[in-house]
Amino acid sequence: MVTIHLAGDSTVAPGPLDDSGVAGWGAALHEHVTERVHNQAIGGATTASFRAEGRWQAILDAVEPGDLVVVQFGHNDQKEPEALAAEGGYTANLRTFVEEARAAGAEPVLATSVERRLFTDDGELRHSHGPYPAAVRALGAAAGVPVIELTGFTRWLYLWLGEEGSWRLFGHAHPETGAPDNTHFGADGARTVAAFVAQQLRVVRGLDDRTQPLGAWVVQP
Structure with missing residues (x-):
């Protein structure tokens, strides 16, 4: 049975x-897929700390040929702009994740960061990740890796x-500051984004590509 392995930060x-x-x-992906979910994501993680803490190795140790490895970072990498610049250490680390997942027989899937819910006084939604989502898209194109567009989806959703x-x-206070938390999901946010990810994973795997077209049945002359 295929397992979906998750590498990421608190938003995963x-x-x-x-x-x-x-x-x-x-946390909610298992509600929307039939495959096993192995979630190694942890709050505060960067592409560097995830490896340093042994969480990436835990994924590689558990991978079986044909598994999927979904990788989403960026929220915390941007806090270390020298070591983990979008087109520097961040992209280099993601590229290594891709190469190692493939070497283990898994299919890597990249995801851009979920947006923060930061509205201006004029009702505009701020862009909070700068060049990091674009770096993921560029790596996906260069390395032939599917990319789940969570930045664009969550911006549209908000x-x-x-x-x-x-x-x-979201609907709760930040666990550290007590202010409204516009970064971390509550149950509704987790389930909503998980449902989108689950559908996108079906697309990535081509699970519905061979179904019978309905046009001949529903199109009226």
């Missing part, structure tokens, strides 16, 4: 789905729901 990491705390989308409505995806 396990967490409670009863709104008693924060949860990354990886704007579609609106400043007030999008709060339900």
